[in-house]
Amino acid sequence: MAHPDGNRADDKAVSIVIDGRQVNARAGETLLQAAERIGVTIPTLCHDERLAPTGACRMCLVESSDSRRMVPACRHPVVDGLVVQTETERVARHRRGLLSLYAADVDVVPGTELQAHIRRYGLDPGLPAANAPRAGRPDDDNRYVLFQPESCIVCARCTRYCDEIEAVSAITLAHRGSQTTIATVDDVSLLDSTCELCGGCIDTCPTGALVERKSAHRQATFPALKPVRTTCNYCGVGCQFDLQVDAAANEVVRVTSPAPGETTNDGNLCVKGRFAYGFIGHPERLTTPLIRDEAGELVATDWDTALDRAAALLQKTAARHGANSLGFISSSRCTNEENYLVQKLSRAAFGTNNCHQCAAT
Amino acid sequence: MTNSIREIRDADCLFIIGSNTTEAHPVLAMEMKRAALRGAKLIVADPRKIWLSGMADHYLQLKPGTDVALLNGMAHVIIAEGLTDSGFITEHTEGFEAVRAQVRDWTPERASAVCGVPADEIRAAARLYATTHRAGIYYTLGITEHTHGTDNVYGLSNLVLMTGHLGRESSGLNPLRGQNNVQGANDAGASPVFYPGYQRVTDPEAQAHFEAAWGVPLDPDPGLNLNEMMKEIRSGGLRGLFVMGEDILMSEPNVSELEKSMPALEALIVQDIFLTLTAERADVVFPASCFAEKEGTFTNSERRVQRVRKAVEPPGQARADWEILLALTERCGYTGNAGMTPPEIYDEMAGLCDKFAGISYARIEAEGGLQWPCPTSDHPGTTYLHSDGPLRGKAQFIPIDYRRSAELPDPDWPMLLSTGRTLYHYNAATQTRREDGVNDKQQTCFVELHPHDGGTLGVTDQQEVTVQTRRGEIVAAVRLTTRVAPGRIWLPMHFSEARANLLTVDDGDGVTGTAEYKVCAARIVC
Numbered sequence: 090m091a092h093p094d095g096n097r098a099d100d101k102a103v104s105i106v107i108d109g110r111q112v113n114a115r116a117g118e119t120l121l122q123a124a125e126r127i128g129v130t131i132p133t134l135c136h137d138e139r140l141a142p143t144g145a146c147r148m149c150l151v152e153s154s155d156s157r158r159m160v161p162a163c164r165h166p167v168v169d170g171l172v173v174q175t176e177t178e179r180v181a182r183h184r185r186g187l188l189s190l191y192a193a194d195v196d197v198v199p200g201t202e203l204q205a206h207i208r209r210y211g212l213d214p215g216l217p218a219a220n221a222p223r224a225g226r227p228d229d230d231n232r233y234v235l236f237q238p239e240s241c242i243v244c245a246r247c248t249r250y251c252d253e254i255e256a257v258s259a260i261t262l263a264h265r266g267s268q269t270t271i272a273t274v275d276d277v278s279l280l281d282s283t284c285e286l287c288g289g290c291i292d293t294c295p296t297g298a299l300v301e302r303k304s305a306h307r308q309a310t311f312p313a314l315k316p317v318r319t320t321c322n323y324c325g326v327g328c329q330f331d332l333q334v335d336a337a338a339n340e341v342v343r344v345t346s347p348a349p350g351e352t353t354n355d356g357n358l359c360v361k362g363r364f365a366y367g368f369i370g371h372p373e374r375l376t377t378p379l380i381r382d383e384a385g386e387l388v389a390t391d392w393d394t395a396l397d398r399a400a401a402l403l404q405k406t407a408a409r410h411g412a413n414s415l416g417f418i419s420s421s422r423c424t425n426e427e428n429y430l431v432q433k434l435s436r437a438a439f440g441t442n443n444c445h446q447c448a449a450t
Numbered sequence: 451m452t453n454s455i456r457e458i459r460d461a462d463c464l465f466i467i468g469s470n471t472t473e474a475h476p477v478l479a480m481e482m483k484r485a486a487l488r489g490a491k492l493i494v495a496d497p498r499k500i501w502l503s504g505m506a507d508h509y510l511q512l513k514p515g516t517d518v519a520l521l522n523g524m525a526h527v528i529i530a531e532g533l534t535d536s537g538f539i540t541e542h543t544e545g546f547e548a549v550r551a552q553v554r555d556w557t558p559e560r561a562s563a564v565c566g567v568p569a570d571e572i573r574a575a576a577r578l579y580a581t582t583h584r585a586g587i588y589y590t591l592g593i594t595e596h597t598h599g600t601d602n603v604y605g606l607s608n609l610v611l612m613t614g615h616l617g618r619e620s621s622g623l624n625p626l627r628g629q630n631n632v633q634g635a636n637d638a639g640a641s642p643v644f645y646p647g648y649q650r651v652t653d654p655e656a657q658a659h660f661e662a663a664w665g666v667p668l669d670p671d672p673g674l675n676l677n678e679m680m681k682e683i684r685s686g687g688l689r690g691l692f693v694m695g696e697d698i699l700m701s702e703p704n705v706s707e708l709e710k711s712m713p714a715l716e717a718l719i720v721q722d723i724f725l726t727l728t729a730e731r732a733d734v735v736f737p738a739s740c741f742a743e744k745e746g747t748f749t750n751s752e753r754r755v756q757r758v759r760k761a762v763e764p765p766g767q768a769r770a771d772w773e774i775l776l777a778l779t780e781r782c783g784y785t786g787n788a789g790m791t792p793p794e795i796y797d798e799m800a801g802l803c804d805k806f807a808g809i810s811y812a813r814i815e816a817e818g819g820l821q822w823p824c825p826t827s828d829h830p831g832t833t834y835l836h837s838d839g840p841l842r843g844k845a846q847f848i849p850i851d852y853r854r855s856a857e858l859p860d861p862d863w864p865m866l867l868s869t870g871r872t873l874y875h876y877n878a879a880t881q882t883r884r885e886d887g888v889n890d891k892q893q894t895c896f897v898e899l900h901p902h903d904g905g906t907l908g909v910t911d912q913q914e915v916t917v918q919t920r921r922g923e924i925v926a927a928v929r930l931t932t933r934v935a936p937g938r939i940w941l942p943m944h945f946s947e948a949r950a951n952l953l954t955v956d957d958g959d960g961v962t963g964t965a966e967y968k969v970c971a972a973r974i975v976c
């Protein structure tokens with residue numbers, strides 16, 4: 090976003106060449122940002138545009154005229170006159186080598202960034218991964234966030250997300266060398282940590298090592314689910330997310346956030362938006378209209394009977410006591426269209442302004 | 451909100467008052483955290499320590515219900531120290547002199563005596579807010595759920611106007627809407643005083659406009675607000691009620707009185723997705739659809755109209771609320787809606803309201819959401835309001851004086867009770883309490899009590915106690931915590947077996963009718 094006061098962004102213009110194309114960039118930008126703007130995709134793993142770059146995974150190395158060695162595009166700054174090559178044989182050889190190391194080290198999960206890169210470079214993991222001896226948290230009894238250490242590449246996107254965006258630092262890198270893992274302080278359950286169950290660590294993880302526990306057993310089928318972009322029904326922030334639907338089963342299997350930068354919520358969600366969707370297909374949902382019978386009990390009925398009864402009751406009350414003896418409570422949980430229809434029912438069908446909804450802020 | 455959510459991260463000062471943002475608006479709070487980690491200064495005013503107060507440069511722990519004193523004290527400092535934006539005041543506002551006169555006596559010391567915040571903290575917060583260029587105010591129900599909620603909002607807007615913190619990125623006055631579509635429900639005219647698009651029912655031109663569009667005569671008098679409706683049920687003035695998607699027996703204040711008078715209703719029609727306490731009392735219950743089962747739009751706090759899309763079929767015979775409403779309206783004798791679809795309903799509304807006239811499903815589809823005002827189909831929408839000065843000519847300063855809350859503690863009822871929402875549940879919790887993972891975090895009702903009071907009362911952490919007010923009582927487990935100050939208690943509103951609203955007072959704000967959920971007198975019995 091532009092800064093009209095010019096008091097923060099350092100917008101000194103520089104010009105560089107990426108894969109033979111001239112790119113205008115601003116000082117302070119990275120090679121990755123400049124490349125993205127002209128549609129050049131550089132594979133990344135530890136990069137998340139919301140987080141400070143660390144250059145940890147080496148996936149994004151490219152050739153740059155200011156360095157003999159290849160440089161990480163995700164954190165290398167643009168410098169005027171730089172010439173960058175993202176697809177040389179040297180770069181490709183590096184990517185193949187790196188990815189085969191990852192593939193040999195971890196279980197590759199379908200539908201993840203890691204798997205996409207492996208596919209792009211034609212590497213079949215083939216052999217089962219010789220998993221690094223990385224500890225999980227088998228006793229963590231929270232129902233939402235599951236850590237599968239056999240798929241972790243220790244890129245630390247999850248811990249940095251938890252530090253820099255959710256800012257609660259519930260998870261952290263622990264141990265050394267090949268045993269490095271994602272842990273909580275004292276290995277407690279996330280329920281007993283500072284974790285707020287936002288699930289942002291799941292969405293940022295490029296390998297599927299972090300997954301929603303409720304749907305983890307279906308992780309292999311995630312790529313086959315149909316995403317339906319919609320608006321969260323909890324608070325007034327209006328986060329956008331994708332309901333991941335198993336259409337044959339008429340079921341929402343999980344909720345994922347759009348990519349960072351795409352919508353107002355910038356790839357973030359909270360515990361309710363991401364995980365509290367179990368009410369959708371809940372067995373206690375009302376499934377038929379109900380009316381009160383002679384004995385005073387609520388009993389199931391058909392739509393015609395229920396609608397006629399409701400209309401008759403409202404009309405009778407209005408006839409007996411006047412339209413202003415009726416009240417219509419609309420809902421800030423329902424859509425704009427539905428609220429419009431309730432006030433129209435109140436005003437146009439009955440002629441009363443006794444129409445309000447349940448929240449005034 | 452006059453600003454957009456995306457602008458928060460670029461703010462240099464955030465004044466957060468009466469909003470437990472990390473719990474009530476967690477994703478928006480992430481933007482605040484980002485601003486703070488980047489170096490923005492935070493002023494947090496809340497009677498109860500909240501997560502953000504730990505990050506704040508100035509945490510103002512005011513007594514519940516004394517916001518006006520605090521805000522007048524801040525205004526006093528800003529004026530006395532010459533920190534006003536006189537250019538903005540002359541050009542864009544009127545009524546400043548009245549406010550200047552009103553706050554002249556509100557020295558920080560006097561304000562401090564009422565609100566309990568040290569005078570020097572009031573000074574420091576006022577200076578910081580006034581002298582930071584990109585300074586935004588964020589508030590929610592902690593400001594509005596009072597008998598003087600409207601005064602509180604005026605107090606904030608006076609600060610905004612005297613400092614000229616308006617009409618720029620990251621600078622403005624930002625109410626955070628409590629529920630997903632509070633903004634949209636208001637926009638669409640679910641209001642006793644406004645037609646869709648904030649056109650007053652008392653304005654003959656507006657009346658004629660809607661009469662012509664809908665082909666029926668309309669009532670020129672304002673209707674009852676929700677708080678008044680609840681009281682009219684008790685007095686017999688209201689005999690029939692249609693309720694969509696709300697459990698009023700959970701969410702309305704002083705609910706035991708309401709419960710007693712419900713049988714007097716001759717018609718109670720409830721449309722909901724679960725058999726709520728209110729639905730159990732109904733004559734007719736319509737099984738409705740949740741957001742994942744229907745097409746439509748919600749409008750968020752930053753006035754952005756976004757799509758709701760159908761992902762799954764509703765269960766059994768349940769239908770989308772809009773379908774039920776169309777059928778019911780027709781059977782009630784009005785046929786002007788018959789056969790409409792959600793985009794057609796939106797178009798009808800947009801066609802009657804200048805603010806939304808340029809918004810359509812096709813544009814939302816293409817542009818991913820549009821922020822009103824958006825008057826024409828080639829208008830890009832509005833990210834922050836008042837960029838060319840306040841909307842209608844000059845913005846009005848409104849002097850306000852501190853008034854006490856309706857019910858304050860006394861020797862018989864010594865504790866001051868506030869109620870609110872937590873991160874893990876949502877309002878009446880018909881949805882979230884059916885979710886095991888959040889129940890792990892919060893299974894049952896609790897009441898926060900200061901350890902000092904715990905000692906005096908002789909109660910221990912987790913002990914079950916009875917919380918009583920003049921209106922009712924509930925049982926809850928004690929949480930001893932210094933989040934609340936001595937003499938004050940706090941409890942959440944989510945638990946049907948321990949309804950906070952058996953306790954609350956039903957006195958409402960004179961203008962909005964919003965009830966005083968944040969202040970009443972209580973006692974704890976062990």
Ligand code: SF4
Pocket residue numbers: 240241242243244245246247248271293294295296297298299
């Ligand atoms: S769990 Fe995922 S995000 Fe975290 S370090 Fe491992 S691979 Fe990276």
Ligand code: SF4
Pocket residue numbers: 234247250251255257258259260279283284285286287288289290291
């Ligand atoms: S769920 Fe959120 S708070 Fe919990 S560990 Fe993951 S990122 Fe951190």
Ligand code: FES
Pocket residue numbers: 132133134135136143144145146147148149150161162163164
């Ligand atoms: S993405 Fe650049 S080093 Fe990991």
